[in-house]
Amino acid sequence: MARKPNYSFERNQRAKAKAAKREAKRQAKLATKVETEDAAAADATEDSSSDAPSASNTQANDD
Numbered sequence: 001m002a003r004k005p006n007y008s009f010e011r012n013q014r015a016k017a018k019a020a021k022r023e024a025k026r027q028a029k030l031a032t033k034v035e036t037e038d039a040a041a042a043d044a045t046e047d048s049s050s051d052a053p054s055a056s057n058t059q060a061n062d063d
Helices: 007-051 055-062
Strands: none
């Protein structure tokens, strides 16, 4: 004998699975965004430090 279907339960399970998948996708997207921003900030820091004169360059210019 086949079981009696519980449509509301099955629908709620599908909705939960869909919400969990959507949340996982959102978290992955957020993590990627944070990594990209961190990399951009690190690049900006490296660029600004390379433009500044080093100590050896300033001493050579004083002579």
